[in-house]
Amino acid sequence: MTDKRTAPVNQERKSELVFTKKNYQLLIISIAIVVVGFILMSGQNDIYDVRKTLIAPIVVLFGFAFGVYAILKK
Numbered sequence: 001m002t003d004k005r006t007a008p009v010n011q012e013r014k015s016e017l018v019f020t021k022k023n024y025q026l027l028i029i030s031i032a033i034v035v036v037g038f039i040l041m042s043g044q045n046d047i048y049d050v051r052k053t054l055i056a057p058i059v060v061l062f063g064f065a066f067g068v069y070a071i072l073k074k
Contacts, residue, residue, distance in 0.1 A: 019071075026070030033063030 019027075037060030041052050 023070055023073055026073065027067060030063050030067035030070050033066060034060055035063075037061075037063055 037056050037058075040056035040059060043052070046052075
């Protein structure tokens with residue numbers, strides 16, 4: 001009978017990560033942008049301030065969009 005093994009038992013498999021180092025760096029930057037947006041939103045004075053109602057949500061949404069870009073970047 002012939003031996004039909006396709007690979008030796010001790011052969012090491014090289015596993016590749018889905019994300020590269022650049023993806024992780026961009027993801028960390030996007031998390032930092034989201035945190036900055038939430039910091040801009042915080043505070044007790046003047047709840048209807050332009051910074052809290054317009055600028056901070058735009059910064060947070062930009063951070064989330066940048067995170068999606070960081071995940072999808074090849």
